Amino acid sequence: MENFSYSRPATLRDATAQLGKEHGRVAIIAGGTDLLGEMKDELAAPARLVPVRHLREMQGVRTVGAGLRIGAATPLVDVVENRAVQEQAPLLAMAAVKVGTPAIRNMGTIGGNICQRPRCWYYRNNYPCFKHGGSACFSALGENDFHAILEGGPSFIVHPSDTAPALVALGASARIAGPGGRERIVPLDAFFVTPRQDVRRENVLQPDEILVELQVPNAPAGSRATYVKEMVRETWNFALCSVAAMVTLSNGVVSDVRIVMGGVAPVPYRALKAEAAIRGQRLTETTAAAAGAAAVEGARPLAKNGYKVPLTQATVKRALLSLA
Amino acid sequence: MHIGRSLRSKEAPRHVSGRGRFVDDLVLPRMLHACILRSPYAHARILGVQGQAAAALPGVKGVLTPDEVRELSKPFKPGRYASGLRVPIPEYSGAVGKVRYVGEPVAMVAADTRARAEDAIGAIDVDYEVLPASSTIAAASEPTAASIYEELGSNVAWEGHVSYGDVDGAFKRAHSIVRERLTIHRYSSTPLEPFACVVHRTPELLTIWCNSQSPDVIYEAITEALGIDAVRVIVPDVGGGFGQKIHLIRKYAVMTALMAVKTGRPVKWIEDRSEHMMAGGHSCEQEFNVEAAVARDGEVLGIKIQDTDDVGGSISTLTIHFTNKLNNLFNTYKVQHLRLEGRSVLTNKCPVVPNRGIGKPGMCFVWERIMDRIAQELSLDPIAVRRRNLIEVSDFPYTTPNGNIYGSGDYHALLDKVLKNVDYGDVRRRQAESRQKGVVGPLIGIGVVIGVEPGGRNAARDMAIFPQSKQMPGAGGVEGATIKLEKNGSVVFTLGSPSCGQSHETTACQIIADVLGAGPERIALASTFDSARSPWGVSASNSGNNFHLYDVGAVHGAATRLREKVIVLAAHLLQADKSAVQIENGVVSAGDRSMSFAELGKIAYGNQAMLPKGFEGGLEATYYHSHPHADPLMLPDMQGRVRAQYTFSSAAHAAVVEVDRETGRVRVVRYVIVSDNGTLINPSVVDGQIYGSAAHGISVALGEGFVYGQDGQLQTLTLLDYGKSTTLETPHIEIEHFPVPDPFTTLGQKAAGEGAAIPSPAAIASAVEDALRPFGVTVRDLPLTPERVWRMMHGSERVRA
Amino acid sequence: MKHTVDLTVNGEACSETVEARTLLVHLLRDQLGLTGTHVGCVVGECGACSVLVDGKLVKSCLMLAVQADGRDVTTIEGLSGGAALHPVQEAFVQRFALQCGFCTPGFVMAAHALLCANPDPTEAEIRQVLSSNLCMCTGYVQIVEAVKEAAARLRSCT
Secondary structure (H helix, E strand, C coil), X not given: CXXXXXXXXXXXXXHHHCCCCCCCCEEEECCCCCHHHHHHCCCCCCCEEEECCCCXXXXXXXXXXXXXXXXXXXXXXXXXXXXXXXXXXXXXXXXXXXXXXXXXXXXXXXXXXXXXXXCCHHHHCCCCCHHHCCCCCCCCCCCCCCCCCCCCCCCCCCCCCCHHHHHHHHCCEEEEECHHHCEEEEXXXXXXXXXXXXXXXXXXXXXXXXXXXXXXXXXXXXXXXXXXXXXXXXXXXXXXXXXXXXXXXXXXXXXXXXXXXXXXXXXXXXXXXXXXXXXXXXXXXXXXXXHHHHHCCCCCCCCCXXXXXXXXXXXXXXXXXXXX | CCCCCXXXXXXXXXHHCCCCCEHHHCCCCCCEEXXXXXXXXXXXXXXEEECHHHHCCCCEEEEECXXXXXXXXXXXXXXXXXXXXXXXXXXXXXXXXEECCCCCEEEEEEECXXXXXXXXXXXXXXXXXXXXXXXXXXXXXCCCCCCCCHHHCCCEEEEEEEEECCHHHHHHHCCEEEEEEEEECCXXXXXXXXXXXXXXXXXXXXXXXXXXCCHHHHHHHHHHHHCCCCEEEECCECCCCCCXXXXXXXXXXXXXXXXXXXXXXXXXXXXXXXXXXXXXXXCCEEEEEEEEEECCCCCEEEEEEXXXXXXXXXXXXXXHHHHHHHCCCXXXXXXXXXXXXXXXXXXXXXXXCCXXXXXXXXXXXXXXXXXXXXXXXXXXXXXXXXXXXXCCHHHCCEECCCCCEECCCCHHHHHHHHHHXXXXXXXXXXXXXXXXXXXXXXXXEXXXXXXXXXXXXXXXXXXXXXXXXXXXXXXXXXXXXEEEECCCXXXXXXXXXCCCCCCHHHHHHHHXXXXXXXXXXXXXXXXXXXXXXXXXXXXXXXXXXXXXXXXXHHXXXXXXHHHHHHHHHHHHHCXXXXXXXXXXXXXXXXXXXXXXXXXXXXXXXXXXXXXXXXXXXXXXXEEEECCXXXXXXXXXXXXXXXXXXXXXXXXXXXXXXXXXCCCCCEEEEEEEEEEECECCCCHHHHHHHHHHHHHHHHHHHHCCCCCECCCCCECCCCHHHHCCCCCCCCCCEEEEECCCCCCCCCCCECXXXXXXXXXXXXHHHHHHHHHCHHHCCCCCCCCCCHHHHHHHHHCHHXXXX | CEEEEEEEECCEEEEEEEECCCEHHHHHHHHCCCCCCCCCCCCCCCCCCEEEECCEEEEXXXXXXXXXXXXXXXXXXXXXXXXXXXHHHHHHHHCCCCCCCCCHXXXXXXXXXXXXXXXXXXXXXXXXXXCCCCCCCCCCHHHHHHHHHHHHHHHHHC
């Protein structure tokens, strides 16, 4: 790992002042679980690290109005164990507890979880791919078992976050601080970018910006939610596919629904067709299966990831049935 | 008696307190830290390596290039696993001339800190001519494939066979021929501590601390490669071995030693995880074509097996996976006619090394899969087919057609017990019920397999396939132990074999306690392996499932010898007849007179006047154990029959699985083992060996493994990508011991170190295939990842579309 | 540029000078000589480097030493006060919950962290928490038994 400079900013404003205009030169470190791995593998070599975990506005969970404000540097374990999260946005707690292993959740933060870089092994093994400024996606013709079946191309990475699908399903927004005290609020469904929009990045954060907090509206009254994650193994892995599902039933019929999938597309993928298929229906084996089929409509598997299509279908079905 | 009890572990207290001493814990004055530049290419010619820029960086004290490796050292001699080579090929510690796999060591840097050494690696300039790489057996075997060793021409580096009995005759008599194609994938036991070396060189002595399982390999490598006469090898605590730390580690020991010679300073080199994954050694991919000639009732009349091994990018372990199949060539079966053909194919992948049972899991997989296939094709019960072919209790001691002598066993009893323990009938009932229900709930499957676990290596085994070899690789085995009764009455000992976690100290302690009559709390290992004080042996090695045979024999022999000496001295001092002297818990007595070991010690080392006439002072004994029943067939006969190993544990495994029909995920619901490891010295230690080896075999069957791209790049560089199992994938494993003592070993003991890794992949395969019976599919390939299982259920076409 | 890190390790205050890139595990091992914390992968996967930071289980290879400034670190060496083993350590010995010992300090720390938070865990909870750590030797069976045993011992002494 190359050396770098490190100084602790006193305030958020000091932190943004350290960032500069060039991606990769300065990196923000909170838990560091993803960033340090990247630096050790020489995927990232920032000249400066800006620690943010101590910054007051980036820490902890607060209830504000009809929603939650979660500091981006809040450790995942605190999100999982937070009573307000469990009551007001249980879907988020269910997703956060699926991240990594317990020690990783003690260290990793929610902001880091949604901003983590892809797990594609060509990217991680430092192939000169799009993500590294190159001009190819090596997975397209290579070992693409774990790559995108939806929204892929020109890069076929998948978004690895567990909390991102839940946050998108909950309609959360990101509060982003820029230099000079400038701020903007970006709804999470506009926070993530596809490779067609920006092949090198996975979100809209500019080099001089910091994700400060997540603003999470309370889950609709009477709604039920679940987060189902399918992995190669039982734990620790990133999702082959995951489904964050939230439904509201009125007289046994789905009146409102959100279905957002992880691990299948370069962004958390909102399965609008699946939502349409199940809205107005009772949750039965048949309707859930139909929603599962709709969820993968338009899927274009690569040579080796075809399995993800039926797996995603089954996972959507199961997630919905578990809410019946 | 302490033998047979789970004596409190001698090793555990230091490890639970963080007081274990591993190589990386060692710090020497002025020690440098080394780092290795490795090949980024799977196949390339090295046109030039420029180290000057790196050498000029701050803190850098030495750069070792391929040219210097060639100038300063001699190549390794071909070992017994390369003696089938058509032409001799020199192999140096670092890459010289060419790189043949990603991660092959090319150059080394030493600096005053590890970080500076890492920084300097990037400044070494290597000029490569990239060559086409072959990453599969098929690609490497193409006539147009680039030669990985030009000296050999073809990448098919070795072909040979062994044949016993009248195979053609058996096939003529057969009612039917059952054919199968099977594969085993690349995996590793991934010891948690990667390779590590510290070398300190003075004009008088080169000392190396190295976490090798085989200090004799390190000793020979350094003395031969560097031409240094005085070499001391010290093996401190070792963080897991499993066979990984026998072969390739010598390359790094020599490179580190060269760096210490070059810089004149102590040098530490610690491998990192990704280096270990790409270049630390893998078990080999094996492809089998099997044909069994069977009678109508399931009797196997004869069997033909073609075994193609992908041995990676080195000739040094060319036939290691083939010759290890001689160890369990007939498994538990009395089949008399067998032909095994082997091909070793070089590829641009990591070289292959021993790996918890090496070759034997493949051989067991062949037998147990073909037994299931025979049952299916003849519509017989799979357990009945096995029973039809088992060696019977009355057959022991039993000589297999290739010369292995099985001392004892009761294979039917193992099956009886495992069926009972797993509630076989109940599982079948639940399975039938769930199948009747149709498409709801998981698919239930059960697999029952049986296997032998060979132990105690005969070094002459490999000669069975290299009759033309001029170089005798050794024969049989020798291992030493030394025991000393200290002046204060405590007892210390040394062993020829380093421990990698198999509780050598605890086990040896129990034997010494019983034989010598000392209290186990006053017995301790004097030091971990140190060639300056530990005895050597032909197999001074933690490998080959050797400990139970050679080290136990050596410890027992040394303790017996020391006891005799104690009795002679005690009889003299107590004025009693030798036969009247008793020893218990460190006290010698005859009638109502007694003395403590401490009193004896004081006299033995300090009071010549009180010693009997002609008594050699001191109370120390060394014993080198060789298997007293190593013959017949220690050397191969004209028919190629040889004792591959000397003891044969056995076990029946039953796996119950549930397969998710929508996701293909396999969950192991129960895993039951009934195991015959002969006389148990410490049952909890043996349990630990069985649990660990079973868990590894199950993990191998269900997902762990290496993935290479077509370009020869390893994709699975981390334990996560590799798929190592955690507590959540590893099932609870149930063990019943059913020991049948071996008639030929010191205490009736048999091996336990590799055991459950041998049949477990077959047990999982059998259970998953059974669960998938409604789909009529056959399990031929591992690992059984959810995806593969899903594809088997649904056919591959649908998802490929 | 060098940084000064002030932290408490096993109850003792220390002040160490490190590079920004120095990992906490290397500070512990190389500068403080606490070699019971092991490096098995250095990328946060194996858990051999597990320590407690402010009472929480973390992987010390995934944390910069500068990030530990002002924090309270407990390593395996700090688990038992004196010569006697901590009940978790004793249970690991009794139950043969280790073989090579390389992963053991990490498992003991993980088990300790678990039992501090949950004195009476189910087997499923034990397996869940221990999934942060890898052992290549034992197949985990005796480790899980040891944690159950440790839980029983700790409950009986409170």
